[in-house]
Amino acid sequence: MKKSYLFFLACLFLGLDTNVYAIDVNTFRYQGPYxxxxxLMLDSIDINAEKFSDESLLKTSLMVQANDESKVYTGKQAPTSTDAYALHLLKFNFRSRGYVKGQISVTGLKSYEVTIDGQSAQGEQTFLPGTHLVTIKYMSRKGRREALKVSVKADKESLLSVDADAERSYSLGDVLDGKRFSGVSLSHDGRYQITSYRITEPEEExxxxxRLTEVATGKLIIESLSTLKWVPGRNAYYVEESLKDGVRLTMTDIETGQQRVLATRLPIGASFMISPTLKDIIVSNVQQGPAEHKDIYQIVEPDDRQPGWRDRKSLGTYKVETGILQPLTFGFHNVVVQDISxxxxxLLIMTSRSRLTKRPTTLYSLIRIDLQEMKSETLVADDGFIADAKFSPDGRSLVVKGSPESFGGVGKNVPEGRIPSMYDYQxxxxxIATxxxxxxxRSFNPSIAQYEWSRADGQIYFSALDKDYCRLFRLSPADGKIVRIDVPEDMVTEFSLANQSDRMAWCGMSASNSDRLYLLNTKSGQSELVEDLSRDILKGVKLGKCEAWDFVNSRGDTISGRFYLPADFNPAKKYPLIVNYYGGCSPTSRNFESRYPQHLYAAMGYVVYVxxxxxxxGFGQEFASRHVATAGQGVAEDIIEGTRKFCEVHPYINTQKIGCIGASYGGFMTQYLQTRTDLFAAAISHAGISDHTSYWGEGYWGYSYSEVSMGDRYPWSDRKLYVNQSPLFNADKIHTPxxxxxxxxxxxxxLGESIQMFNALKLLGRPTAFVVVDGQDHHILDYKKRVKWQNTIxxxxxxxxxxxxxxWDSLYPKVAIDE
Incomplete structure (x- = not known):
């Protein structure tokens, strides 16, 4: 592509800086003529007394799909047609590697319009980083030849490139928009499947x-905007309808299409579990607790600040034959259904109660209810470390998920005196009898995620965090043997077992692709791709490489990581580096899309090290226990040492341009790192903890999360841990922007955790900025606010x-303030 300087008058016309550059476009993707x-002229004027103009034909809508066949066109004359009038499309991509101002210049054509990424583009434009599609729609007339000259004009020469190829770089729209899986569920015999999708349109919620489909053929049975759920033990589904007098449950038989109303006038806002016998419906209802005066009110417990904390769940049974709904449980403790035999x-339920004077401060009990005799027995009493449980296929045993300290620590496998991580699930x-x-x-390093006890083969299938992967495993309850099932994705995000067949449906993604749905044969362990959403999400997108990179730290530990390269990576160049981490109790996994999409940073010209x-x-109990009562010690050293070693063995990193970013505990880690090193040229803390003492008391889950991160230590019992390890009390050591x-x-x-640290750095005269996203919680979920939040980063x-x-200056112009 030819580059040339423009004249001073052209600069003034653009309204840009006098250093304006132009890239001539000579090759296009052409579609047409149409x-x-x-x-037919019935009258000489229209209803507004306007005469017809041939130029109005340019406004004719063309229903041309982006993937419709096109051909490459190169020339200085615009393609024409033998038709009296015809429309033509010329397309090309240009890539901006930064924030650029400019415009698309078209000369020679008489009737045309220009769009950039589908939006009308006239005059000066702002080009954000990424690949932009330019479409020139023009009208030709028979016998008229028109010259064609197109150029992209901008104020930054080095940040632009033009390509007639349809391939593009990864964009924020690719992260936010499109279709993703939100759930998958097989029927009891594995013949049918319900798949749910979350769909996001640009700038919309x-x-x-x-969708309910036949597994063998992929035939669509029904598609619905209402939730579809399976009726246990039957090839039938049900839907919930909220009517004036309550909720109605309607069952539909897939084979016959026959419908049956199972229940009416159920409580609105309740949740339901249908018994395998179809005789009972377990109703989980929310009972509102006593209300305080809205203006002046008492807080009776730390958690009483949380909306709805005083509300309690209780259970009822609805008899399908009689239509009678009666209470099943009574009391003021929360009741959560776990499973039904x-x-x-x-029925297996879990109750909870608080005990604030000792860790753990919340205790859980598992209770089995005999629905025939209406009797109950407590199977597990007041264990604060269990998470949930399910029946074995024969109902004689339970499989329980919990931390290593569950059941008196029988599953604990850490050095003496060390407290395990409560989020390292076992x-x-x-x-039940004994x-x-x-x-x-106990000796299995990965941390349990989802689990199911198969009724088909009696094996326990589970997914588990295995370092930065989430893998699939099979466990034999008879001998405890665990076998990993090889699957073609890095992350198993969800799975569903059929009760009476060897089928499993599962969803997954990898570090360099989005959602895919598979069908797995549990006997052979082979997976078959059923639906590839990633193919549409990443169509035409060019991604850079993602490679694993581990190192051995100075303590002799192998520290896991990976890195991402730009798609047009050139090892002879120097690249800025962004370091991403969490640093808390969970790994930064190989999810393709996240609030910090690594491939998107790479598309903007960064190398990313995770x-x-x-x-x-996910690395074993001993490794996970290092999170407890350290408040960043050891973690920061790993990050600093890893970053330095990464730069040593990758000479294409510009060591003077290293940034770091993290959220929540990772936000704390960002702040803490700056008190320990001047390695970073820029840092970002999202929702980070600056003072462990204030977070402990003010956060909704501050004191309870501290049971995980601080163990049995409190602000009054370990000043060194809570104060000395808090970034706020070390703010004077920070020099990084x-x-x-x-x-x-x-x-x-x-919010105060950021406020107080920002205030400290401002008083110290250090480079800093503070951006608040109004109305958003710990995650930024509002679409438009998410876009600006990402652009701020x-x-x-x-x-x-x-x-x-x-x-940055365009997003946050300088404000005149008193010095």
Whole structure:
């Protein structure tokens, strides 16, 4: 592509800086011609007394799909047609590697319009980083030849490139928009499948769609905007309808299409579980607690600040034959349904109560209810470390998920005196008759995610965080043997077993692709691709490489990580580096889409290094226990050492341009790192903890999360841990430009955690900025606010890692204040 300087007058016309550059476009993707005709002239004027103009034919709508066949066109004359009038499309891509101002210049054509990414583009435009599609729609007339000259004019020469190829770089729209799986569920015999999707249109809120299909043929049975759920043990589904007098449940038989109303006038807002016998419907209803005066009110417990904390769930049974709904449980403790036995006789529930004076401060009990005799027995009493449980296929045992300290620590496998991480989940079996507990994963490093006890083959299938992967496993309850099932994705996000067949449906993604749906044969272990949403999401997108990179730290530990390269990576160049981490109790997994989409940073010209330092679950109990009572010690050293070693062995990194970013505990880690090193040229803390003492008391889950991160230590018992390890009390050591991002309605990490640290850095005269996202909680979910929040991150890094403040200045113009 030819590049040339423009004259001074052209610069003035554009309204740009006098240093304006132009890239001539000579090659296009061409579609056309599309013949158009003058309308039949019934009158000489229209209703507004306007005469017809041939130029109005340019406005004719063309229903041309982006993937319709096109051909390459190169020339200085615009393609024409033998038709009296015809429309033509010329397309090309240009890529902006930063925030650029410019315009598309078209000369020679008489009747045309230009769009960029589908939006009308006249005069000066702002080009955000990414690949932009330019479409020139023009009208030709028979016998008229027109010259064609197109150029992209901009104020930054080095940040633009033009390509007639349809391939494009990864964009924020690719992260936010499109269709994703939100759930999958097989029928009892595996013949049918319900798949739910979350669909997001550009700049719109998401909505959900449910599809029921035949597994063998893929035939669509029904598609619905209402939730579809299986009736246990039958090839039938039911839907919930909220009517004036309550909720109605209607069952539809797939084979016959026959419908049957199962229940009417059920409580609105309740949830339901249908018994396998179809005789009972378990109703989980919410009872509102006593209300305080809205203006002046008492808080009776720390958690009483949370909306709805005083409300309690209780259970009822609805008899399908008689239509009678009666209470099943009574009391003021929360009751949550866990499972129902295969024969429908027993219901497993969990109750909870608080005990604030000792860790753990919330205790859970598992209770089995005999629905025939209306009797109950407590199977597990006041264990604060269990999470949930399910029946075995024969109903004689339970499989329980919990932390290593469950059941008196029978599953604990850490050095003496060390407290395990409460988020390093294990599996146990409990024999109901003898109450004998068997720890199944005590010496198994991955941390349990989802699990199911198969009624078809008696094996326990589960997914587990295995370092930065989420893998699929099969466990034999008879001998405790665990086998990994090889699957073609890095992350198993959900799975569903059929009760009476060897089929499993599962969803997954990898570090370099989005959602895919598979069908797995549990006997052979082979997976078959059923639906590839990633193919549509990434159509035409060019991604850079993602590669694993581990290192051995100075303590002799292998620290896991991976890195991402730009799609047009050139090892001879120097690239700025962004380091991403969590640093808390969970790994930074290989999810393709996240609030910090690594491939998107790479598309903007960065190398991205993701590290999983000491303390993350999925690496074994000992490794995970390093999160407890350390408040960043060891974790920060891993990140600093890993970053330095990464730069040493990758000479294409510009070591003077390294940025770092993290959220929540990772936001704390961002702040803490800056008190320990001047390695970073820019840092971003989203919803980060700046003072462990204030977070402990103010966050909705501050004191309870501290049971995980601080163990048995409290602000009054360990000043060194809570005060000395808090960034706020070390603010004077920070010199890195540090951006604070926070939702104003964050109930997990209160807004004040960013406020007080920002105030400290301003008083110290250090480079900092503070951006609040109004009305958002711990995650930024509102579509438009998410876009600006993401752009704020990109602009901050561009300012300090790419020496380009234009984007930041456009988002946050300087405010005149008193010095």
């Amino acid at each position: 013949a158009v005709y003058r309308p 998401s909505y959900f769609v449910w 295969t024969d429908g006789r027993y 599996l146990y079996t409990l024999d 109450r004998h507990v068997m720890p199944l994963t 590290i999983n330092p000491s303390g993350a679950a 540090l951006l604070f991002l926070h939702g104003s309605a964050d109930h997990n990490v209160p 990109f602009a901050w890094f561009a300012k300090y890692l790419q020496d380009d403040s234009a984007w």
